[in-house]
Amino acid sequence: MRDVTFGRYYPSKGPLHELNAALKLLFLVLYIISLFISVSYTGLCVCIIFIFLCIIVSRVPFKSVLRSFRSMIILAFVSSVIVCLTHADNGALAAFTVFVRLTCALCVSALLTLTTTPSEVADGIQSSLSFLRVFHIPVQDIALSVSITLHFIPVLQEEAEKIYNAQKSRGADFSGNLAKKASSVVSILVPLFASAFRRAGELADSMESRCYGSGPERTRLHSAGIHEADVLASLLFASYFLFTISVRLLLW
Amino acid sequence: MVIRFDNVSHIYGPGTLFEKKALSGINLCVEKGDSLCICGKTGSGKTTLIKHINGLLKPSSGEVKTEGFAGLVFQFPEDQLFAPTVIEDVMFGPLNMGKSRGEARAAAEEALARAGMESQFYDRNPFTLSGGQKRLAALAGVLAMKPQILVLDEPTAGLDFRSSASLLKLLHHLNSEGVTVIAVTHEMNLARDYFSKLLILDSGHAVWNGNTADAFCAGNRELIEHAGLEMPQDNEIEFLLR
Numbered sequence A: 001m002r003d004v005t006f007g008r009y010y011p012s013k014g015p016l017h018e019l020n021a022a023l024k025l026l027f028l029v030l031y032i033i034s035l036f037i038s039v040s041y042t043g044l045c046v047c048i049i050f051i052f053l054c055i056i057v058s059r060v061p062f063k064s065v066l067r068s069f070r071s072m073i074i075l076a077f078v079s080s081v082i083v084c085l086t087h088a089d090n091g092a093l094a095a096f097t098v099f100v101r102l103t104c105a106l107c108v109s110a111l112l113t114l115t116t117t118p119s120e121v122a123d124g125i126q127s128s129l130s131f132l133r134v135f136h137i138p139v140q141d142i143a144l145s146v147s148i149t150l151h152f153i154p155v156l157q158e159e160a161e162k163i164y165n166a167q168k169s170r171g172a173d174f175s176g177n178l179a180k181k182a183s184s185v186v187s188i189l190v191p192l193f194a195s196a197f198r199r200a201g202e203l204a205d206s207m208e209s210r211c212y213g214s215g216p217e218r219t220r221l222h223s224a225g226i227h228e229a230d231v232l233a234s235l236l237f238a239s240y241f242l243f244t245i246s247v248r249l250l251l252w
Numbered sequence B: 001m002v003i004r005f006d007n008v009s010h011i012y013g014p015g016t017l018f019e020k021k022a023l024s025g026i027n028l029c030v031e032k033g034d035s036l037c038i039c040g041k042t043g044s045g046k047t048t049l050i051k052h053i054n055g056l057l058k059p060s061s062g063e064v065k066t067e068g069f070a071g072l073v074f075q076f077p078e079d080q081l082f083a084p085t086v087i088e089d090v091m092f093g094p095l096n097m098g099k100s101r102g103e104a105r106a107a108a109e110e111a112l113a114r115a116g117m118e119s120q121f122y123d124r125n126p127f128t129l130s131g132g133q134k135r136l137a138a139l140a141g142v143l144a145m146k147p148q149i150l151v152l153d154e155p156t157a158g159l160d161f162r163s164s165a166s167l168l169k170l171l172h173h174l175n176s177e178g179v180t181v182i183a184v185t186h187e188m189n190l191a192r193d194y195f196s197k198l199l200i201l202d203s204g205h206a207v208w209n210g211n212t213a214d215a216f217c218a219g220n221r222e223l224i225e226h227a228g229l230e231m232p233q234d235n236e237i238e239f240l241l242r
């Protein structure tokens, strides 16, 4: 159960942890675009090498990155097999493309959450989307919702694990026939939802009792700012991005 | 002997930044019919230890042997009720053990009666019960499986005085009928009044393992206070007045 570590911060204090979160979000979007620009074996391999280098630099162990989306790799694999079978010509490349795009996109998202705390992510979203405020879109509230959601992923994971242990101790069977399995899964989902709703209610009460939303705009304890490392990282990333574009243009 | 721990250590998340040694070199022997209390402050490894008894956790090194079925009642077990009615929830365990619905219902009714819940509650939705009643229902859910060993994690946490007293009385009864009872707590008065054996954990090490009667001598004061616990008080008010 604890293997599902998607959204869990890994405090290894690598250089990626120090970067400005808004910038990292921008990199994430651009990286995913670069995955879709690349259509050849060469191009896709460049994307793979880049994400590998990022993981090495981040000092997050490969195991932790992989573990955070292990279950979804199967999905990527199945879809690439389907693509391979349905494509008449060059099915191998098509399958490879689908597989690499899906796993690298998962990988980069996992890397973002492993190297960025939920509140940094929220601040990053807020500052990169703040221009939307001209259109009266409540960017701050959206950012807070995202941050709370990210905060709650590990909390709910822990809760799910507790309930799983309790029901397993009562003989719940997660591998037997379908009927038994179904009742075992229900025995976890019902208390999990009950506790999620209870927590959400408690959180809302405690925010309200501290006057959330009634004052002027919230200020921040730590402001992110742009540092030398951010400039360097932007240069590096820009060269990667231009490189993938030129691979596409020159090699097809 | 029904439970035996041989030099058991447990490490969470080995090889990651979250690596944590929660148990180190625990040796423990529990005889049939014993009543054992496991004491220690928060984070000392009590829950980790009891999860080894029914195999939810495997030791990182060392060996655990358990004879017979061990029923575990976790902390705040009321959070794990899920069925639409109390009786259905209590029947979940016996049904999982392969009992027929009739047998399971009989076992559930007996367990609920033992836990002190009257038949008017059988068809109630567990989410509508009070906190204390929910805990009794959850306890019945484990009792219905007729465990030879009953393990409870902080059974009295958050209960009022009367509910704790009746819960402890129930444990005492079960114990006198031959059920081996193991409970986790950090309240030393409970340990002294209701359990004959005592294990004190301090940062994953067993610093005391023996008869409760011998544990609270003046010579052990330092050890107990180092473990973050308090010597039991004869009378709380008397103590406060002093």
Ligand SMILES: Nc1ncnc2c1ncn2[C@@H]1O[C@H](COP(=O)(O)OP(=O)(O)O)[C@@H](O)[C@H]1O
Binding pocket: B012, B013, B018, B020, B021, B022, B040, B041, B042, B043, B044, B045, B046, B047, B048, B049
């Ligand atoms: N699933 C887990 N993963 C990592 N560390 C854990 C886990 N469960 C407990 N720990 C750590 O192991 C230590 C002992 O925990 P626990 O057995 O729950 O203590 P207690 O029940 O005495 O409060 C604590 O430091 C806790 O943080």
Ligand SMILES: [Mg+2]
Binding pocket: B046, B047, B075, B153
């Ligand atoms: Mg505990």
